[in-house]
Amino acid sequence: MSTSTPRATGGLRDEDAQGVRMFDAHGGDWSEIAAEAARLGEERIVVNMGPQHPSTHGVLRVMLEIDGETVTEARAGIGYLHTGIEKSMEYRNWTQGVTFCTRMDYVAPLFQEAVYCLGVEKLLGITDDIPQRATEIRVLMQELQRISSHLVFLGTGGNEMGATTVMMVGFQAREDVLETLELITGLRMNHAYIRPGGVVQDLPEGTTGFIRGKLKSIRHYLRQFEDLVLANSIFHMRMKGTGYLSLSACMALGVTGPMLRSAGLPYDLRKADPYCGYETYDFDIPTQTEADNWARMIVRLEEVYQSLRIIEQVCERLDASVGQPVMVADKKIAWPAQLAVSADGQGNSPDYVRQIMSTSMESLIHHFKLVTEGFQVPAGQVWQTLEHAKGTIGVHLVSDGGTKPYRAHFRDPSFNNLQATSIMCEGDQVADVVVSIASIDPVLGGVDR
Amino acid sequence: MSDQKKDDAVVAAVEPVRPLLQVVAVREGMFGAQDAGDTSGFGRGVVATSMPGASARPYGGWFDEVVDVLAEILDESGTSFAAAVEQIVVDRGELTLYIVREHLVEVASALRDDPDLRFELSLGVSGVHYPAQTDRELHAVIHLVSITHGRTLRLEVAVPDADPHLPSLTSVYPTNDWHERETYDFFGIIFDGHPGLSRIEMPDDWVGHPQRKDYPLSGIPVEFKGATVPPAEERRMYL
Numbered sequence: 216m217s218t219s220t221p222r223a224t225g226g227l228r229d230e231d232a233q234g235v236r237m238f239d240a241h242g243g244d245w246s247e248i249a250a251e252a253a254r255l256g257e258e259r260i261v262v263n264m265g266p267q268h269p270s271t272h273g274v275l276r277v278m279l280e281i282d283g284e285t286v287t288e289a290r291a292g293i294g295y296l297h298t299g300i301e302k303s304m305e306y307r308n309w310t311q312g313v314t315f316c317t318r319m320d321y322v323a324p325l326f327q328e329a330v331y332c333l334g335v336e337k338l339l340g341i342t343d344d345i346p347q348r349a350t351e352i353r354v355l356m357q358e359l360q361r362i363s364s365h366l367v368f369l370g371t372g373g374n375e376m377g378a379t380t381v382m383m384v385g386f387q388a389r390e391d392v393l394e395t396l397e398l399i400t401g402l403r404m405n406h407a408y409i410r411p412g413g414v415v416q417d418l419p420e421g422t423t424g425f426i427r428g429k430l431k432s433i434r435h436y437l438r439q440f441e442d443l444v445l446a447n448s449i450f451h452m453r454m455k456g457t458g459y460l461s462l463s464a465c466m467a468l469g470v471t472g473p474m475l476r477s478a479g480l481p482y483d484l485r486k487a488d489p490y491c492g493y494e495t496y497d498f499d500i501p502t503q504t505e506a507d508n509w510a511r512m513i514v515r516l517e518e519v520y521q522s523l524r525i526i527e528q529v530c531e532r533l534d535a536s537v538g539q540p541v542m543v544a545d546k547k548i549a550w551p552a553q554l555a556v557s558a559d560g561q562g563n564s565p566d567y568v569r570q571i572m573s574t575s576m577e578s579l580i581h582h583f584k585l586v587t588e589g590f591q592v593p594a595g596q597v598w599q600t601l602e603h604a605k606g607t608i609g610v611h612l613v614s615d616g617g618t619k620p621y622r623a624h625f626r627d628p629s630f631n632n633l634q635a636t637s638i639m640c641e642g643d644q645v646a647d648v649v650v651s652i653a654s655i656d657p658v659l660g661g662v663d664r
Numbered sequence: 665m666s667d668q669k670k671d672d673a674v675v676a677a678v679e680p681v682r683p684l685l686q687v688v689a690v691r692e693g694m695f696g697a698q699d700a701g702d703t704s705g706f707g708r709g710v711v712a713t714s715m716p717g718a719s720a721r722p723y724g725g726w727f728d729e730v731v732d733v734l735a736e737i738l739d740e741s742g743t744s745f746a747a748a749v750e751q752i753v754v755d756r757g758e759l760t761l762y763i764v765r766e767h768l769v770e771v772a773s774a775l776r777d778d779p780d781l782r783f784e785l786s787l788g789v790s791g792v793h794y795p796a797q798t799d800r801e802l803h804a805v806i807h808l809v810s811i812t813h814g815r816t817l818r819l820e821v822a823v824p825d826a827d828p829h830l831p832s833l834t835s836v837y838p839t840n841d842w843h844e845r846e847t848y849d850f851f852g853i854i855f856d857g858h859p860g861l862s863r864i865e866m867p868d869d870w871v872g873h874p875q876r877k878d879y880p881l882s883g884i885p886v887e888f889k890g891a892t893v894p895p896a897e898e899r900r901m902y903l
């Protein structure tokens with residue numbers, strides 16, 4: 216090895232690379248390069264994995280220094296999917312912000328919507344005015360989203376170990392969730408469904424019955440998944456004892472969510488700092504103590520069952536609250552548009568358009584003002600967190616009293632958790648890197664924003 | 665005594681003297697002028713904004729206890745609490761401590777290590793740019809969580825644009841590594857003592873710090889069916 220100091224996160228300095236012989240391997244003949252390296256006795260090999268590698272969950276780049284098959288250093292490079300969402304939000308009004316933050320972690324968009332809206336409501340001081348039914352719908356959406364996010368992890372995690380059937384089972388189950396989301400919001404992702412003050416529209420008729428049917432189907436697929444994986448010796452050998460991240464390392468690196476719970480600490484914001492009335496639901500926090508890739512998979516699998524429990528409870532409450540409002544009563548904040556499905560698709564309800572266009576000039580003015588200007592939010596700053604499928608998501612919102620966010624910062628759990636790549640992968644085999652990164656469950660849209 | 669003077673006297677008797685609030689931002693737009701007069705939209709409304717000012721005791725809840733314990737630790741160590749903490753703001757049920765940058769690491773260590781405080785988890789750094797706040801343009805905002813006690817608080821450090829240096833907290837909270845790189849990348853705040861402060865989201869050779877308020881959004885016009893919509897930053901702004 217040419218260097219011996221620990222260097223997991225240090226930036227590369229020019230003097231580090233001076234005088235170092237480099238072998239470029241793109242497009243060349245590997246046997247020539249290997250022979251040249253063997254002749255010179257150089258053992259330090261740096262492999263660049265990504266950002267286009269299929270098992271890096273998007274555009275993560277990992278730089279691996281390897282000694283034989285052992286990883287001696289791993290660095291994660293991000294930024295390939297940075298789209299300036301936070302900057303763009305500063306130029307749109309508070310309601311439009313939802314359509315931006317939903318695109319961050321595109322595998323779990325409803326969590327960003329929920330945390331952003333809870334933050335805006337805290338800034339406005341209307342947290343207690345949100346209708347009960349709107350909060351119930353938010354809980355429903357978040358738990359559905361948690362299931363679909365975990366199913367992506369379970370499915371692609373199997374795929375990355377070569378088990379395509381596991382991936383198919385996971386995605387079939389996820390399809391059930393996405394069909395439910397499509398029924399409720401009209402879209403499979405990027406919903407912009409949760410809005411400051413409530414949700415954009417009520418559940419369509421018969422939704423809870425539809426969901427109960429889907430839950431049966433999801434349980435069926437979960438059983439299939441368990442049959443395929445839980446006693447499978449390949450999964451045991453690949454996942455047990457790899458990607459170890461102890462509790463103290465989790466705490467130092469600020470790692471939260473299923474990764475922290477796989478190390479034994481039952482820290483879940485739904486219990487620790489409840490929001491959306493989670494304290495009134497009956498569910499458990501699954502934990503493991505092994506802190507390896509296998510433990511993280513088991514935690515996520517059990518969390519899916521807990522989410523199913525919550526959905527069953529919330530469906531009962533939604534049956535009881537049919538007809539109640541889903542948007543805050545304050546007309547200065549509540550989005551005025553009512554949606555309806557007509558022959559040419561979904562759009563503004565004809566009754567509503569008739570009302571503002573031909574009967575009430577005041578409501579037309581009101582509609583126009585609220586939709587073009589938005590509402591003003593008193594100056595100040597807030598911090599709102601909630602339990603994302605991947606860990607603690609936080610939003611830091613600053614208002615200067617205007618109709619647009621002065622600053623909106625998202626602390627995405629994947630962004631933070633990816634810092635653990637080095638400590639999880641170093642010392643393992645190259646093949647374990649893929650499994651370990653999968654067990655972080657990063658989504659690069661959320662990481663780079 | 666005129667009515668106005670009487671009102672002033674009442675206010676002075678009830679409220680303790682507070683420092684004047686610093687203007688942190690000035691908003692400009694076509695519509696929404698607050699005073700009477702021009703409603704045409706061409707008057708260019710201007711509104712100055714101030715953030716909520718320093719709070720007086722009692723802060724309420726566990727806030728007083730945390731501030732007391734922190735003050736005790738800092739006073740014992742030789743750094744006086746008054747020298748380290750500029751002001752304390754309680755707003756919307758959240759506690760914010762404004763810290764003088766020289767004492768940031770010491771304050772964070774105390775918050776992490778004392779069993780009565782035990783803020784063991786850092787949720788990262790967020791930056792905010794207030795160009796109107798002279799010599800305090802760049803703010804770094806750090807959110808800390810105590811899992812032990814179930815508490816959250818915010819540290820805020822302001823540095824001038826001309827000297828944007830701040831001690832790195834990576835020695836206390838290693839998790840701040842990437843968060844500080846992000847804040848450096850977007851705002852140009854330099855975290856002294858960081859093990860490898862480099863850009864994280866923008867390309868390494870990028871010029872400028874894009875989340876600053878004086879950095880343009882650089883949108884492009886949207887063309888649709890023959891009509892052109894200007895980029896977001898050139899559209900009508902409402903106050």
